[in-house]
Amino acid sequence: MMPIEQLEALAETGILKREPPVREEIDGLIRSASVRLLDAQKTTNSPESRFDLAYNAAHALALAALRSHGYRAEKRYIVFQALPHTLGVATATWRLLDRCHRERNAAEYEGVSDVDEKLLTGLIDAGRELLDRLRRLTESE
Numbered sequence: 219m220m221p222i223e224q225l226e227a228l229a230e231t232g233i234l235k236r237e238p239p240v241r242e243e244i245d246g247l248i249r250s251a252s253v254r255l256l257d258a259q260k261t262t263n264s265p266e267s268r269f270d271l272a273y274n275a276a277h278a279l280a281l282a283a284l285r286s287h288g289y290r291a292e293k294r295y296i297v298f299q300a301l302p303h304t305l306g307v308a309t310a311t312w313r314l315l316d317r318c319h320r321e322r323n324a325a326e327y328e329g330v331s332d333v334d335e336k337l338l339t340g341l342i343d344a345g346r347e348l349l350d351r352l353r354r355l356t357e358s359e
Contacts, residue, residue: 224303225289233296234289244282248352251278255345265333266325272341273322276315279348280304286355295319305351307344314340 228234251274257263258272280297283304284290291297298315301307318341324330 222287222303225287225300229289234291236288237290239286239288244285247278247282251275252349255349258342265338266331269333269338272345273318276341276345276348279345279352283352305348305355311344311347314344
């Protein structure tokens with residue numbers, strides 16, 4: 219796959235590192251994310267668990283998209299910001315995922331875990347969108 223100009227510019231600054239894609243890694247991330255996304259949709263799980271599952275699924279999918287383009291990020295949140303360039307998602311989607319990243323950090327590092335149901339629904343929907351887009355991308359390779 220040819221480098222995308224914006225991703226290449228980020229690699230020049232050191233925000234991204236160039237690293238050849240490894241199909242097994244990408245497939246493993248997609249598999250793991252798919253299972254987590256399904257579990258996140260189970261309303262029998264607590265909202266906190268569902269958020270954690272959906273967030274980790276979205277992160278794995280965003281990472282798989284970045285890896286499929288031949289890059290790796292040093293900072294966890296960069297995979298979401300790169301989504302318009304890796305999967306063509308709308309700005310609103312990556313911003314929602316960025317907000318979820320901040321919520322995840324608040325829960326992880328500060329013990330704040332008041333899950334907003336609307337945000338959780340948006341996160342799950344965004345995860346489904348990433349999975350669909352990533353499957354189309356990997357099938358075309």
